[in-house]
Amino acid sequence: MTKISTGKFSLEDLENVQITINNIVGAIETKAEEEGIETGPTPKPGVSGLRDWDYKLLSRYQPVYTPVCDQCCYCTYGKCDLGGNKEGACGIDLATHQSREFLLRVITGAAAHSAHGRHLLHHLIGVHGRDHPIDMGPSNLFAPNTQLVTGIMPKTLGDLEEVVAYVEEQLMQLLSTIHAGQEGSALDFESKALHGGMLDHVGMEVSDIAQVSCLGMPKSDPDVSLAEIGMGCIDSTKPVLLVIGHNVAGVTYIMDYMEEHSLNDKIELAGLCCTAIDMTRYKTEDRSQPRTKVIGSMAKELKMIRSAAPDVIVVDEQCVRPDVLDEAKKLFIPVITTNEKIMYGLPNRSNDTADQIIDDLSSGKEPGALILNFDLLGEVAPRLAMKMAPIRDAKGIKSLPSEEELKKLTSACVQCGACELVCPNNLPIMNAMVAAAEGDITKFEKLHDHCIACGRCDPVCPKGIPILNVIEKAAQKVIREEKGKMRAGRGQISDPEIREEGVNLVLGTTPGIVAMVGCSNYPEGTKDLYTVANEMLQRNYIVVMSGCSAMDLGMYKDEEGQTLYEKYPAKFLAGNLINVGSCVSNSHITGTAIKVAAIFAQRNITGNFEEIADYIMNRIGAVGVAWGAYSQKAAAIGTGCNRLGIPVIVGPHGSKYRRALIGKPYNEEDWKVYDARNGEEMPIPSSPEFLLTTAETIEELMPMIAKNCIRPSDNNMGRMIKLTHYIELSQKYLGHLPEDWYKFVRIETDLPLAKREELLKILEKEHGWEIDWKKKKIISGPTMKLDVSAQPTNVKRLCKESVC
Numbered sequence: 189m190t191k192i193s194t195g196k197f198s199l200e201d202l203e204n205v206q207i208t209i210n211n212i213v214g215a216i217e218t219k220a221e222e223e224g225i226e227t228g229p230t231p232k233p234g235v236s237g238l239r240d241w242d243y244k245l246l247s248r249y250q251p252v253y254t255p256v257c258d259q260c261c262y263c264t265y266g267k268c269d270l271g272g273n274k275e276g277a278c279g280i281d282l283a284t285h286q287s288r289e290f291l292l293r294v295i296t297g298a299a300a301h302s303a304h305g306r307h308l309l310h311h312l313i314g315v316h317g318r319d320h321p322i323d324m325g326p327s328n329l330f331a332p333n334t335q336l337v338t339g340i341m342p343k344t345l346g347d348l349e350e351v352v353a354y355v356e357e358q359l360m361q362l363l364s365t366i367h368a369g370q371e372g373s374a375l376d377f378e379s380k381a382l383h384g385g386m387l388d389h390v391g392m393e394v395s396d397i398a399q400v401s402c403l404g405m406p407k408s409d410p411d412v413s414l415a416e417i418g419m420g421c422i423d424s425t426k427p428v429l430l431v432i433g434h435n436v437a438g439v440t441y442i443m444d445y446m447e448e449h450s451l452n453d454k455i456e457l458a459g460l461c462c463t464a465i466d467m468t469r470y471k472t473e474d475r476s477q478p479r480t481k482v483i484g485s486m487a488k489e490l491k492m493i494r495s496a497a498p499d500v501i502v503v504d505e506q507c508v509r510p511d512v513l514d515e516a517k518k519l520f521i522p523v524i525t526t527n528e529k530i531m532y533g534l535p536n537r538s539n540d541t542a543d544q545i546i547d548d549l550s551s552g553k554e555p556g557a558l559i560l561n562f563d564l565l566g567e568v569a570p571r572l573a574m575k576m577a578p579i580r581d582a583k584g585i586k587s588l589p590s591e592e593e594l595k596k597l598t599s600a601c602v603q604c605g606a607c608e609l610v611c612p613n614n615l616p617i618m619n620a621m622v623a624a625a626e627g628d629i630t631k632f633e634k635l636h637d638h639c640i641a642c643g644r645c646d647p648v649c650p651k652g653i654p655i656l657n658v659i660e661k662a663a664q665k666v667i668r669e670e671k672g673k674m675r676a677g678r679g680q681i682s683d684p685e686i687r688e689e690g691v692n693l694v695l696g697t698t699p700g701i702v703a704m705v706g707c708s709n710y711p712e713g714t715k716d717l718y719t720v721a722n723e724m725l726q727r728n729y730i731v732v733m734s735g736c737s738a739m740d741l742g743m744y745k746d747e748e749g750q751t752l753y754e755k756y757p758a759k760f761l762a763g764n765l766i767n768v769g770s771c772v773s774n775s776h777i778t779g780t781a782i783k784v785a786a787i788f789a790q791r792n793i794t795g796n797f798e799e800i801a802d803y804i805m806n807r808i809g810a811v812g813v814a815w816g817a818y819s820q821k822a823a824a825i826g827t828g829c830n831r832l833g834i835p836v837i838v839g840p841h842g843s844k845y846r847r848a849l850i851g852k853p854y855n856e857e858d859w860k861v862y863d864a865r866n867g868e869e870m871p872i873p874s875s876p877e878f879l880l881t882t883a884e885t886i887e888e889l890m891p892m893i894a895k896n897c898i899r900p901s902d903n904n905m906g907r908m909i910k911l912t913h914y915i916e917l918s919q920k921y922l923g924h925l926p927e928d929w930y931k932f933v934r935i936e937t938d939l940p941l942a943k944r945e946e947l948l949k950i951l952e953k954e955h956g957w958e959i960d961w962k963k964k965k966i967i968s969g970p971t972m973k974l975d976v977s978a979q980p981t982n983v984k985r986l987c988k989e990s991v992c
């Protein structure tokens with residue numbers, strides 16, 4: 189066995205080599221200013237620019253449609269019943285319409301991120317100027333998605349404008365194809381959706397690059413501080429200023445005003461959803477303690493408002509409940525909207541004085557105000573919170589019932605079941621009502637974490653029981669204990685980290701990246717995230733978090749009272765836990781995979797999407813998990829991963845996105861690629877066996893993750909490690925050996941060490957493989973052979989020309 193400790197090399201000439209390299213020379217040294225760089229074939233691809241690649245993906249991973257509704261009401265010919273293979277009046281069939289629906293979700297999500305990016309960029313250019321340099325930390329390659337897709341290597345904020353313009357133009361073209369009488373092919377709608385997903389990651393990257401470069405956010409720093417998280421962290425004896433949304437631009441003005449006026453200790457500033465994460469990133473690149481608290485994910489919005497704790501609510505954009513103003517009004521909480529995307533019909537007070545606005549809102553003359561002037565917002569919000577707190581105290585405003593009222597309300601329940609019928613999580617509300625009426629609130633305490641606070645149950649109760657308030661009242665003790673820790677988003681994975689870990693990922697000795705992202709529509713409560721992340725971390729996977737998932741993970745502690753963020757370090761290394769940041773930081777997860785191709789494999793990424801996606805799909809064991817995916821943005825994020833060959837698993841609610849992309853592991857023809865060394869076909873393992881699919885339970889999820897991190901490039905050590913986890917997780921959570929484990933065995937050293945003999949016996953007995961028992965070697969049986977120098981590719985043109 190050859191061991192290389194450092195150096196520059198080509199994998200092509202190496203066979204059965206164990207490589208441990210800490211410092212790969214020859215990483216991408218190209219700085220953006222070096223104009224001479226070769227550009228790949230697809231800079232700024234149009235809608236059909238990567239269609240061939242999409243068709244390759246879609247031939248192995250075929251769309252499976254699960255219509256939520258088989259009608260279409262897009263135009264006045266309709267509504268049309270498309271059930272039973274009927275065509276609509278325009279001639280579209282159900283599958284094509286479903287793919288159109290999926291595309292619509294993806295581009296809506298991509299538009300949300302890109303519009304966020306456009307807004308931030310516009311604002312930050314206004315403040316810092318077009319020439320403000322981009323600074324993402326110790327990396328030369330700091331805009332991997334942008335460079336890959338557009339061929340642009342941005343150096344300044346101004347350079348990002350061209351990138352956003354490209355994304356916007358493409359999204360507009362895609363949106364136009366939703367119009368009646370456009371595309372008639374489901375597969376071409378799918379290709380368009382993949383295009384939209386790719387654009388999404390560029391839009392997200394622009395957003396995060398702009399804010400990290402200008403707002404003092406951590407730059408690829410694994411040692412950023414921990415933020416306090418949870419409803420229990422809020423000190424409601426102080427005025428509480430609650431911020432909800434995704435676009436931190438306006439909030440930074442509130443934070444600065446509070447700093448300048450020594451209000452940090454006087455006001456409790458807390459956030460919900462991604463704005464909350466970005467608030468903890470603002471000016472914490474010096475590792476200072478975040479000045480704000482995080483309440484949690486979107487599922488906490490109504491719970492927080494109903495607690496009556498906020499004295500002022502400030503909203504920006506995305507995943508903000510449309511009923512925030514109505515709910516807040518009932519509790520005399522003024523609402524300030526700060527972004528044109530959400531205005532709630534409120535008067536635009538952007539040109540009024542702070543005193544006028546504060547008077548009108550604190551007197552109740554107006555329930556809220558639209559303030560688009562951030563300087564004004566920065567002053568109004570904290571001053572208003574200071575003024576509102578004593579006014580609301582004096583009014584004795586409360587929302588939740590008293591102990592006595594709780595008893596009365598729960599006793600009024602007639603067990604009609606109407607609430608359970610509408611509850612999206614089918615929660616056992618009736619049982620909890622009966623128990624609480626008898627003085628036992630433990631059932632409600634358990635139910636609280638599973639309740640996503642959608643509020644659907646309240647209006648259907650014939651007895652007028654405010655069910656969500658009952659749950660929240662009964663769970664007060666649990667809520668007080670909701671005190672966790674979340675590592676503030678660290679930003680990108682740096683080039684040096686990729687140099688250190690890239691090789692382990694490609695050879696499989698680090699078993700994979702598990703990216704746990706997305707929203708909080710969990711099927712069985714938030715603790716599932718903790719269980720999955722903990723299991724995978726103990727098994728040395730790199731677990732990467734973002735968005736609502738990153739927050740919810742911090743809510744649970746082990747027996748020693750530690751959260752996973754406190755327990756595991758946050759470097760890009762096996763067994764580490766990383767919070768990259770908010771939703772838009774998801775671009776750094778795909779960016780990491782692109783960087784491995786660029787830095788470790790020295791592939792040119794500039795305008796070279798197909799080659800890099802092909803590299804990632806064949807070599808980088810990564811699986812995305814969006815366990816609580818609810819939004820259109822989550823559909824876009826997942827689809828962007830898919831175009832790069834990264835598989836994504838969604839929780840059971842994810843089936844409502846209407847389509848999955850699933851391969852047929854039993855169809856051997858589908859699992860062949862070319863060997864770029866000679867152009868010959870070579871079999872590959874059926875992994876990833878899907879690009880987008882649903883898991884029903886976390887017990888099913890965990891072995892799926894382990895299996896779908898297997899890649900053709902695994903060396904024997906890597907395959908042994910991955911197979912060990914796949915088998916162990918299957919036995920631990922499903923109670924049996926997985927049915928297909930043997931399909932991933934190429935040589936006896938691929939087998940888990942501790943079970944090698946036992947598994948060899950099974951191979952011989954059940955699968956007819958020939959075993960040399962003296963040497964404990966496999967003589968015949970495997971359909972694939974171990975050849976780590978093979979160059980698997982789906983793309984013919986990447987093979988040596990003479991042969992292909």
Ligand code: SF4
Pocket residue numbers: 260261262263264265266267268275276277278279280368369
């Ligand atoms: S777009 Fe086509 S299927 Fe939809 S309502 Fe119009 S005619 Fe019917």
Ligand code: SF4
Pocket residue numbers: 607610611612613614615617638639640641642643644645646655656
């Ligand atoms: S508020 Fe909670 S209990 Fe009520 S329907 Fe929604 S998830 Fe179910």
Ligand code: SF4
Pocket residue numbers: 600601602603604605606607608617618621648649650651652653655
């Ligand atoms: S809808 Fe109201 S009365 Fe009916 S079971 Fe639910 S809580 Fe009880």
